[in-house]
């Protein structure tokens with residue numbers, strides 16, 4: 313088959329919209345619909361190209377949320393954002409029926425931390441003709457993943473897992489162009505594991521799928537900077553620049569305006585063009 317080499321597209325910025333009471337770093341500021349929509353508007357104003365809407369916190373030790381509760385949280389926001397704003401929407405869920413409802417409502421991207429391994433989720437995405445899916449690596453569950461993360465070679469094992477999950481999608485009839493990969497920073501990794509994954513990110517981008525990275529404000533930065541989540545912007549930007557320089561294509565972040573500028577700047581260097 314002749315490979316059509318498409319012109320390189322600028323990396324995308326995915327803004328985080330948590331609609332969870334105990335969300336990772338917003339502290340549940342945006343649990344009610346109008347607050348969530350105000351935050352959506354803010355992220356779009358700052359230049360986000362994608363809004364990632366999640367109804368269940370998956371940070372370490374977070375408690376799972378029942379399907380009905382997750383639907384009640386995310387669906388009104390998904391429907392309102394899709395109706396009001398010209399922006400791509402992803403839903404951060406591992407539940408097949410939440411995926412189906414979100415796809416039905418018109419989301420363009422499924423962001424699955426479980427890489428379509430949960431019951432019926434691969435089928436839910438395969439039923440759609442065009443939704444994009446981000447397959448993320450994690451070891452264990454939010455309740456267990458940080459107890460004692462262990463690998464022989466974390467970069468190799470993460471790449472092998474994601475390649476296998478991508479193959480499962482291809483076998484289910486999901487086109488290669490619809491698949492993104494993500495190493496899952498902080499999902500069953502020690503700080504050293506996260507540093508190795510970042511330092512060897514080329515191993516993942518070499519698989520030739522768009523790579524999404526989510527390092528915004530995560531504990532790797534706490535381990536390096538010894539600062540709270542509210543003071544990890546500069547470290548988050550440093551990691552984003554490194555990931556972009558290694559070929560990452562989507563950056564998931566709380567801090568959209570700052571990330572938009574480092575994406576533009578890094579991309580200008582990589583293209584040797586100002587972008588005007």
Ligand SMILES: Nc1nc2[nH]c(SCCc3ccc(S(N)(=O)=O)cc3)nc2c(=O)[nH]1
Pocket residue numbers: 336369370371372404423424425446448494496497498499524525526527529530531532564
């Ligand atoms: N594709 C994709 N989706 C994501 N959704 C989330 S929610 C963040 C959960 C969390 C918070 C904090 C830590 S920690 N202990 O490293 O600070 C780990 C996980 N993240 C990601 C990510 O990366 N990719």
